[in-house]
Amino acid sequence: EAGVTQSPTHLIKTRGQQATLRCSPISGHTSVYWYQQALGLGLQFLLWYDEGEERNRGNFPPRFSGRQFPNYSSELNVNALELEDSALYLCASRSGTSGGAGADTQYFGPGTRLTVL
Amino acid sequence: SQQGEEDPQALSIQEGENATMNCSYKTSINNLQWYRQNSGRGLVHLILIRSNEREKHSGRLRVTLDTSKKSSSLLITASRAADTASYFCLTGGGNKLTFGTGTQLKVEL
Numbered sequence: 001e002a003g004v005t006q007s008p009t010h011l012i013k014t015r016g017q018q019a020t021l022r023c024s025p026i027s028g029h030t031s032v033y034w035y036q037q038a039l040g041l042g043l044q045f046l047l048w049y050d051e052g053e054e055r056n057r058g059n060f061p062p063r064f065s066g067r068q069f070p071n072y073s074s075e076l077n078v079n080a081l082e083l084e085d086s087a088l089y090l091c092a093s094r095s096g097t098s099g100g101a102g103a104d105t106q107y108f109g110p111g112t113r114l115t116v117l
Numbered sequence: 118s119q120q121g122e123e124d125p126q127a128l129s130i131q132e133g134e135n136a137t138m139n140c141s142y143k144t145s146i147n148n149l150q151w152y153r154q155n156s157g158r159g160l161v162h163l164i165l166i167r168s169n170e171r172e173k174h175s176g177r178l179r180v181t182l183d184t185s186k187k188s189s190s191l192l193i194t195a196s197r198a199a200d201t202a203s204y205f206c207l208t209g210g211g212n213k214l215t216f217g218t219g220t221q222l223k224v225e226l
Contacts, residue, residue, distance in 0.1 A: 037157075043205060043216035043219075044216070045214045045215065045216070048214070056213070056214075105150065105165055106150075106160075106207075108159040108161070108162075110158055111157075111158065111159055
């Protein structure tokens with residue numbers, strides 16, 4: 001069974017540009033989570049999607065957005081990139097939604113390292 | 118600020134010794150999970166403990182949860198060099214998810 005996959009592995013952008021990151025969950029998983037891991041800030045919850053809908057988002061500005069497609073894959077978009085957006089972006093998936101966001105084990109992808117110059 | 122605080126921030130031990138790391142949180146939770154991260158890569162799930170459980174074991178791992186103190190501990194027994202990694206707790210309550218600040222464990226030969 002394939003795990004969570006993310007693309008691209010690395011992404012280099014300049015300030016002001018837009019970045020698009022992609023995530024494919026484990027087959028059968030309907031929930032997808034996005035996290036940001038920036039140096040010195042630890043792991044921060046970004047977004048949670050399930051069944052195509054945004055269920056919750058962390059304390060991030062609106063220029064961080066995303067969507068979930070009918071096949072449950074997901075896209076994270078970051079507009080008007082700033083230097084401090086440089087981070088490792090992790091995607092995770094789990095099956096089901098009962099019990100709330102953290103009810104079950106999440107399976108993480110390898111991440112996309114975004115560098116903003 | 119992050120809900121979960123972990124201590125110690127860093128821990129260096131010899132192979133064969135036990136490693137204990139702690140996680141404290143601020144609000145009510147449904148469960149608490151521990152994850153491991155090797156060299157800035159994706160996280161690997163270690164163990165999940167629910168709010169009505171006090172202790173859980175998985176191989177060389179032992180997790181305790183004290184909801185009255187809003188804290189959890191992860192014990193790794195008979196550590197190995199391969200256990201060198203960062204360890205994070207993840208608390209879940211409702212739709213809210215929060216990672217701890219992490220403990221960097223180094224196991225030396």
